[in-house]
Amino acid sequence: MLSRSNLDRAGFLLFLILAILPMAASLAYAAGYSVGLVGLLSEGFTWQYWARPFQEGNQIFASFVFSLLVAGAATAITLAIALLLVLAARRSLDNGLLAHLSTIPLALPGTVLAFLVLQWFSGSGIAARIAYALGLLQTPAQFPGIVHDQYGVGIIIAQVIVGVPFFALLFAQLWHNQRIRQLMELAQTIGAGRRQRVAWVAIPLLLHGAFPTVILHLVAVIGVYEVPLLLGAQSPQMISVLTMQKYGMFDLQQKPEAFICAILYTLLSLSLIAVAWRRMKHEQSPR
Amino acid sequence: MSNRPANLARIVVVATMGLLFAAPVAYLVLVSFAKHWTFPHLFPPQVSAELWQTIWGREQGLASSVAASIFLSVVVAVGSTLVGFVAARYVSYHRWRRGLLFLSYIPFVMSPVVLGACVHVIFLRLGLVGSTAGVIVAQMMFALGFAVIFFASFWNAERKALGEAARMLGATTLQTYRRVLLPISRQPLLLCFLQTFLFSWFQYGLTVLIGGGTVKTLPVLVYLYTGEANIYYAAAASLLLMIPPLVLLWGNRAITLRFG
Known part of the structure; x- marks a missing residue:
């Protein structure tokens, strides 16, 4: 018992009061609001608001599917580029120039990231100007719309920009921690070629080691806000943008839908966190 | 000789990625010094330092936004690092360690904006919406989750034994904290401070939601300039927003490399 003092208990109590309890209370309030038990629209228990996502033209499920697809695509592209990078330029990532430069995208806040993608890939952006200089287009309108587009290409580009250095550095660290070089040498002694060593030893080990982080990254991208707010289309919207839009509307009838979005998002995130959690290495309690 | 194509490919990959990684800062610097840089110009037709000479005078809100961002981030980082440090010690030695750590992952990973929409009601009732204090408390909700997870692995059996030995010696x-635990915790405390500082420094959605438009930090200003299509001011504000994270991340890397 000596290991836990009153100071530790006070700290934990503060953590509960400042973080866990408000979150639990607010989710309980959201659940109550969505079934008509609390809030300005409260008229007793009802499932009527929960029926809305199933009505034709409602955006909630479309928004969830869109968010999952965008997050999935961004994560897959990010992992592919980061793997390529760590396989081709691991030494530079360890302590070379790339190690320093890779910090730059990590220092990009969401608003700046969105601003940059807008400036680079909009109709009159840098990519369009390069295409103009190459004689591929004459007016900005001819440039394909990859920001504010219905496929979320701009959002995916933004998430890849910030995700690649993060995963490249993580893979570089895993390369050393999991002794992948030694395992590849072992594979070579039993006759594996270079491609086989990469495909059957290095990549599976890196992805296996990074799996919990990949899932947590997926959860984070599903809930990203600033980037789709500036780069997304009016429809479909990422779930965080839709939640905020419905929450901020003057039409109070939209508020229960905002809370339904929040509850569904919480359930989805908790499920994904639980998947990541099961694969994390947990140290034994030092009790 | 057979390695030459592979080495060439490696050089191309490193050079391409290096350029791509450096591109954000290079572009923002260029825009902040550019004048009349419109389609189809690939490079600015004119460059001038005028914006940097006049922006502080013209944009009264910029200096106060920088000050607000620094104040908020420092308070959130100090508060969540200190509370997280002692709370994690309690969690680490608790029999429900795993369950309590899982709870900590919820604020750490989930979208501050989506959860913020739910918490907004509580903050309204407490009169915290539209105030700096409200934004600090809201950001700490999420930063604390990170801090507890960060320190949970720090509080291992060795540190537990050290603390117990000090207590048994009277x-x-x-x-115990001042003489034994804090001296061996300087580096993780500093790293946690840097990370929680960055979390707060980057925050836009939660600041707007709880700040109600009255708390104007640098990310809020970048969003406003971008919305107004004022690319030159947006680039300047973006650079100001990126300087502390870059310094801190390079510092973070240096600390990690030095101490392992």
């Missing part, structure tokens, strides 16, 4: 709780 040290009070405060003496």
Whole structure:
């Protein structure tokens, strides 16, 4: 018992009061609001608001599917580029120039990231100007719309920009921690070629080691806000943008839908966190 | 000789990625010094330092936004690092360690904006919406989750034994912290401070939601300039927003490399 003092208990109590309890209370309030038990629209228990996502033209499920697809695509592209990078330029990532430069995208806040993608890939952006200089287009309108587009290409580009250095550095660290070089040498002694060593030893080990982080990254991208707010289309919207839009509307009838979005998002995130959690290495309690 | 194509490919990959990684800062610097840089110009037709000479005078809100961002981030980082440090010690030695750590992952990973929409009601009732204090408390909700997870692995059996040895030799709780635990915790405390500082420094959605438009930090200003299509001011504000994270991340890397 000596290991836990009153100071530790006070700290934990503060953590509960400042973080866990408000979150639990607010989710309980959201659940109550969505079934008509609390809030300005409260008229007793009802499932009527929960029926809305199933009505034709409602955006909630479309928004969830869109968010999952965008997050999935961004994560897959990010992992592919980061793997390529760590396989081709691991030494530079360890302590070379790339190690320093890779910090730059990590220092990009969401608003700046969105601003940059807008400036680079909009109709009159840098990519369009390069295409103009190459004689591929004459007016900005001819440039394909990859920001504010219905496929979320701009959002995916933004998430890849910030995700690649993060995963490249993580893979570089895993390369050393999991002794992948030694395992590849072992594979070579039993006759594996270079491609086989990469495909059957290095990549599976890196992805296996990074799996919990990949899932947590997926959860984070599903809930990203600033980037789709500036780069997304009016429809479909990422779930965080839709939640905020419905929450901020003057039409109070939209508020229960905002809370339904929040509850569904919480359930989805908790499920994904639980998947990541099961694969994390947990140290034994030092009790 | 057979390695030459592979080495060439490696050089191309490193050079391409290096350029791509450096591109954000290079572009923002260029825009902040550019004048009349419109389609189809690939490079600015004119460059001038005028914007940097006049922006502080013209944009009264910029200096106050920088000050607000620094104040908020420092308070959130100090508060969540200190509370997280002691709370994680309690969590680490608790029999429900795993369950409590899982709870900590919720604020750490989930979208601050989506959860913020739910918490907004509580903050309204407490009169915290539209105030700096409200934004600090809201950001701390999420930063604390990170801090507890960060320190949970720090509090291992070795540190537990150190603390217990000090207590058995007659040290009070405060003496144990001051003389034994804090001296061996300087580096993780600093790293946690840097990370929680960055979390707060980057925050836009939660600041707007709880700040109600009255708390104007630098990310809020970048969003406003971008919305107004004022690319030159947006680039300047973006650079100001990126300087502290870059310094801190390079510092973070240096600390990690130095101490392992």
